Amino acid sequence: MIFEADIHVRQKLIPMFEKIDSTIILSCLQGHMGTAWVDDLENPTVAQITVGIFVFFAGNADTKAAEELLCNLPDFTLAIVDSVEWKNRIETVHVGSIEKFQRYRFEKNSEHLNRKHIQSLISTLPEGYEVKRIDKTIAKDSSFHELSEDFVSQFDSIDDFINRGIGYAIINNGHVVSAATSFSIYDGGIEIEVASHPDYRRKGLATIVASILILDCLDKGKYPNWDGANEESVKLAQKIGYKLQESYDTYFINNEK
Known part of the structure; x- marks a missing residue:
């Protein structure tokens, strides 16, 4: 089961997403826009951030909640993760429905x-x-x-x-x-x-x-x-x-x- 995270719960997610260098993540964690979902409101171990078609995942990819989050998507999604485990999970859950390509990050x-x-x-x-x-x-x-x-x-x-x-x-x-x-x-x-x-x-x-x-x-x-x-x-x-x-x-x- 997954739960929508309010601004207080989002603060707990900052360490979980710190390896993904994206201002879009910050826009959600800081409460400006987007939604966040977690497996546990008190002690989240896996989380999803969605801002428009951009969706980010972090935490423990090898859980049932992770699979549930991977299905909690808009019709068209650009998914970004920071580990091999999450990439493998995306490719398994959405086999036949994904295209992998490169985006480009610039120094801030x-x-x-x-x-x-x-x-x-x-x-x-x-x-x-x-x-x-x-x-x-x-x-x-x-x-x-x-x-x-x-x-x-x-x-x-x-x-x-x-x-x-x-x-x-x-x-x-x-x-x-x-x-x-x-x-x-x-x-x-x-x-x-x-x-x-x-x-x-x-x-x-x-x-x-x-x-x-x-x-x-x-x-x-x-x-x-x-x-x-x-x-x-x-x-x-x-x-x-x-x-x-x-x-x-x-x-x-x-x-x-």
């Missing part, structure tokens, strides 16, 4: 983010394009949501995103063609989400809008964390100034199968 060091360099990237905005901070009007625009379902989806509502999140959009001919937002938030900063419309790629728009978001975070004393989903994301991060730390295994689990 604000000294790598040179403001003068980042400012120079912003100055290349093409004529006919406009940058706007995301407000309610933009957040409700269909062209904004078509770029990524994850721009604001981790927040309770659009109002919640406006109050606690941050983001910028590039507008062309009345449509949002590129945007960068806080996918999630934690005490020390945000996790960045960036996307551009397929017809507007290779114009430097993602670089510009991400750079504006990053500078805003740095001005506020918040760290804009970057975690790459693919090699294109890695190249963009490195162009801005992030230093690649490592690649790591991620499991895409199609729970509809």
Whole structure:
């Protein structure tokens, strides 16, 4: 049997998840967003953290509760763990429904983010394009949501995103063609989400809008964390100034199968 963990129980999970270097985990453990599940509210030995499609597991993988947690998933999941035991358990429980691929983690060091360099990237905005901070009007625009379902989806509502999140959009001919937002938030900063419309790629728009978001975070004393989903994301991060730390295994689990 598993139980949902409140903020007090989440505090007990900090040592369990300390080996997984993710700000998304912090956003849940610190009580900003997401859910946590455990096998025991008093003395948890296995736990799950879910923020959107990202799901993290830690603790003793060789238990019945671990298997129950591994089935406590959204329809589409990106699962991340820190041990061979958990990887083997995922591959056993979800055999036939998983794809393993690499994501990319960057060093969390604000000294790598040179403001003068980042400012120079912003100055290349093409004529006919406009940058706007995301407000309610933009957040409700269909062209904004078509770029990524994850721009604001981790927040309770659009109002919640406006109050606690941050983001910028590039507008062309009345449509949002590129945007960068806080996918999630934690005490020390945000996790960045960036996307551009397929017809507007290779114009430097993602670089510009991400750079504006990053500078805003740095001005506020918040760290804009970057975690790459693919090699294109890695190249963009490195162009801005992030230093690649490592690649790591991620499991895409199609729970509809």
